[in-house]
Amino acid sequence: MTTHTALIVDDEPDIRDLLEITLTRMGIKALTAADLGSARKLLGEHTFHLCLTDMNLPDGNGIELVQWIQQHSPTTPVAVITAYGNMETAIESLKAGAFDFVSKPVELPRLRDLVSSALKLSLAKPEQETPEDEPGLLLGNSLQIKKLRKQTRKLARSQAPVFISGESGSGKELVARMIHLQGPRRDGPFIAVNCGAIPSELMESEFFGHKKGSFTGAVESKDGLFRSANGGTLFLDEVADLPLAMQVKLLRAIQEKAVRPVGDTKEVPVDIRLLSATHKNLPELVQEGSFRQDLFYRINVIELAVPPLRERPDDIALLANHILGRIAREYECDPATLTPDAIDRLQGYDFPGNVRELENILERAFTLCDSDQIGPQDLHLGNGAQSPTTASGIITQGQGADGNSIPVPEGEIDLEGYLESIERQAIEKALEATRWNKTAAAKRLGISFRALRYRLKKLGME
Structure with a gap:
């Protein structure tokens, strides 16, 4: 049985004892140090699977230790203990390379979750990690894409929020999925949501869930996106489309690591890794006042650019x-x-x-x-x-398969569904006229045999 070893660095004996007892009960051997000097000495003498360090130490601070470990033992995850509400310090530690942070007073359930995630990283076998030349989901051999794959592997070892920037269609969600799959949360859910696709009046319920009967139409309780992603990763695509009122609530949920479902009086703790993206210029939106600066700093701890x-x-x-x-x-x-x-x-x-x-x-x-x-x-x-054709090339603008004009309905319509129904009718007529000879039907429709097979499959008409 593998024995896990952790290093606890804190100048308060009571905190050291509490952390040591907690880790020991989890089956983890713990060594302690009261300052940076002692911590460095122990790190040189032992191999650790995890390091927990306080931010304020007699001879320096926790960020200095994070940087030292990044240089001398980069595979050892470091979690920093910060003062309650001091998000600036927490973000600074994440940027320095800390795996995660926990605030004082230390909540033991939160600490146990953090330790479990850190150990999954530390004990990962080399073959579980993506090799240097393995493309995974991000295909390509260019220097830009190789650099991007390397960055995703590094960021997967952290719990820091990552902001993924890039043009529409460049693969931002693929990058987010790669970070998730290569990290300690790979066995948890990956929930992706397009923030611009959710109606503003439903946003709070979609993100945080609701209780049955909390509003008209709430016929049953709903978990919401945050709780659905618990133990895994929540990817907020097009985060710039969030209205200001929702940005405030999102910021609170991120900082408190808890959500309050609509109609509930209690907050529910959540454990998620937050990734976000947009094709818009977020710093510009901050300057304009349409995106909150405090939320921007919280989600943009580390920025990752996807090349066009x-x-x-x-x-x-x-x-x-x-x-x-x-x-x-x-x-x-x-x-x-x-x-x-x-x-x-x-x-x-x-x-x-x-x-x-x-x-x-x-x-x-x-x-x-x-x-x-x-x-x-x-x-x-x-x-x-x-040319004004559909992807199959079957229907041309204003003309049906029989050469007659296509009636254009009045009022609001579902254009995709309407065009699909016309296409379906045209294919059915051609097949009936040729006694279901697909080659002849394709010729009658003026398309290739492959195009017909493609449309039959896509429309469920096989």
Whole structure:
């Protein structure tokens, strides 16, 4: 049985005794030190799986010890004990490389959770960690993407809030998922939410949950996103879209590590790792007053920038082949490949929509191309304007499969559903007219056989 060893650094004997008793009851051997000098001496003589240090020490402070351990024993997680409410100090310790922090007076359940998470990191076997050349979810061989993978591995070892910046479609959620999967919370939930997609009147209930009967329509209790992510990671995408009133409540939940469900009188403790992202310029929004400065500092302890696709053109061929392979498997079609000219065309394109735009371009090309070779003409990049077709190329603007005009309904409509119903009708008519001969139906519709198979699968008409 592995014996875990922890170092406790605090100049108050009562605190040292309390921490030592708590860790001993968890089956952890604890050594103690009253100052920085003694701590460094013990660190040189023993191997520790965890270090707990007070911020204020007779011969220095906890941040100095965090920095020393980062330099001499970077695999040892360090947690800093801070004064109650002193978030500036806590954030400073996280930026210095601390794994996490706990405030005085120390709450033992919170301490036990912290220790358990730290030990998962410290005892991780080398094969569990992502090797230097293993792409994982972040595909690419460019220097930018290799640097990004290295940064995610390092940040996964911390509990510090990370703000992920980058353009729309650049892969910010993938980066967040990589941080989660490589950290001690990998076995916990990963909850991703687009803050801009939640109606403002439902935000508090969505984030913090509610009690049954707390408002009209609350027919049953709901946990909310924070409690659903307990023990794992909560990723707030497009965090800049949060209204100011919700920003205040979010800040309190982050600082107190607790939420109060709508209609409840008690706060519920939560243990989450917070990651956030936006494609907007958050410092600019802070200057304008539309985003709270205190919340910005709290979520932006560490910033991680995701490079746009146009800055790593050498990765486009690898990404394109991966995407085409996935599309072929998903729709059970023969795979397609890009010609060298098509790859050159993609590498010279600006990609304002980044990887998401690359996926859309390839999906359209895959369905419209008649052969297994996608050439530059199949990409339909042009000079920006696209023909008014759906992704399948079946329905053209204002015209049905039989050549008759498509009636445009009045009032509010579900455009996606409306177009899908028209497409479904066109395919059904073509199949009926050709006695369900798919090759003939595809020809009648003016599309490739692969495009028809793709649409049948997507519309659930197989």
